[in-house]
Amino acid sequence: MRAALLVLFCLASPSFGQGTAEAAAEAARRLEAAAAAMDRAEGASDRIAALTETVRAYEDGLSLMREGLRRAAVERARIEAELAADREEIARLLGVLQAIGTAEGPALLLHPSGPLGTIRAGMLLADVTPGLQAEAEALRRRLQALAEIEAIQQGAEATLREGLASAQAARAELAAAAADRTALPRRYTEDPVATALLIASSDTLEAFAAGLGQTIEEELGPAPAPAEPAGNLPLPVRGRILRHPGEADAAGVVRPGLVIATEPRALVTTPVTATLRFRGPLLDYGTVVLLEPAPGTLFLFAGLAQAFGEAGEVLPAGAPVGLMGGETPDADAILSGSLPGGTASGGAGLTETLYLEVRDAEGPVDPVLWFALEGRGSP
Structure with a gap:
């Protein structure tokens, strides 16, 4: 694999840059x-952690x-x-170079007006030749760069x-392993009837979040140590922030959370x-997916295609909670540069969106209090 990828070192030519x-x-x-x-994941004792790393x-x-x-595609x-x-212009240049290359030597030294004309012609040729050579060298460099890109x-x-x-x-194996996960500690079990009634009676996220405590059937164990809002948590998925809290989308809808553009099938943790x-x-x-990092505080992740786990499980930091939807682009689309979702600054293929909201007993909370939003997650 490494040998095949090292061909990308051709990008180190000056036209591409060392970066x-x-x-x-x-x-x-x-x-x-x-x-x-x-x-390693095949024989790992913590298979889910190994597959998440993979x-x-x-x-x-x-x-x-x-x-x-x-x-490379842009440069090509x-x-x-x-x-x-x-x-x-290239055709004329090639014609001149071909004519010079095929002309006989003695013919280049004679001029119809005699020795003086020959001298003047030679001086003109001496002035023109460096320019022709420079143009030919520039053409050679462009053709060589094109061959390198190919x-x-x-x-x-x-x-x-x-x-x-x-x-x-790896994603398929991770989903299967997460479905079979039984080793996680649990705080409580969920009352499915209460949850169904709550969903049916809730017409807003606020109403659902307020009534969520009613879905607990019984307490089984202690809560994990509560997290503190320090503004340094990583985003739950690789991606690019499209909208911050309070920014309207194309339909004019304003939400109090973050909208993060991700690649198809991206892992959410x-x-x-x-x-x-x-x-x-x-x-x-x-x-x-609703997570409780501290009593009374909820992280809401919306827009997933698959979600892992059962209500009441205590998930360690970095544990997988689901996968985004969409279809992973094939190699042909990537190689041709025809990925959807591209922007002028790159980010092609960011076709899915994850909505992230933080809430407490008072309502929505600015995610910047919990998450490091600058320079995070850009593919």
């Missing part, structure tokens, strides 16, 4: 780490690799556009396909030890 080469090296390292983690490693490595390929398009725009895309294809397939397998209070479909939020 892309470093990203390529990091992508190779992350994908190698993911493959090793997948092997999925994260694949997400990191594939994200870096996609960014390198995106830059730029060079091809330049060559197309300069087609006539080699990058061809060399990365097999590794990219392998990485995508392995990531999908709990940022801190918390009790799982609820998982399932809720109102117009889609599949919802």
Whole structure:
């Protein structure tokens, strides 16, 4: 795998910059780490933790690799556009170079007006030749860069396909392992009838959150140590913040939480030890996970396709709580640069959205009090 990925070091040419080469090296390292983690997960005592590490490693490595390929595709398009725009000039340049290269030596030394004309022609040729050489060298560099990019895309294809397939397998294994999870401590069990009645009678998230305590059937164990709002928690998913609290969406809807754009099938984890209070479909939020990191405080994650766990379980920090929806783009779409959800600053493929809201007994709380929002989670 590493040998195939190292072709991305061609990006270290001056036209791309050293940063892309470093990203390529990091992508190779992350994908190698993911493959090793997948092997370790087969015999790990904590299989869920090992598979979570595997999925994260694949997400990191594939994200870096996609960014390198995106830059390559942008550079290729730029060079091809330049060559197309300069087609006539390049044709004239090649014609002149061909004429000079095929002309016989003695003919270049004679001029119809005699020795003086020959001298003047020679002086003109001496002035023109360096310019022609510079233009020819610039053309050679552009063609060489184009050939390097083509080699990058061809060399990365097999590794990219392998990485995508392995990531999908790791997610499937993680979902299966989470469904069979029995070792987690529990605070209580859920009363399914009370939960169903609460959902049916709630027309807002506020109403559901206020009545959530009624769904507890019995207390089984102590609560985990309560977390404190220090503003340093990682976001629960890799992605890019689309909207902050109070910002209206395209339909004019304003919500008090964060909207995070993610890649399809991205892994969602709990940022801190918390009790799982609820998982399932809720109102117009889609599949919802409610975590309680401290008494009276709730983290709401909405928009998942799959959610793991049972109400009452105490989840350690970093434990998987679900997967985002959508279809993972295939290698052809990534290699061709035709991923949906792209922006001018990159981020192609961020087609899913996770809604994150923090609530306490008084209502919504600014997520910045709990989460580190600057420089986090960008793919």
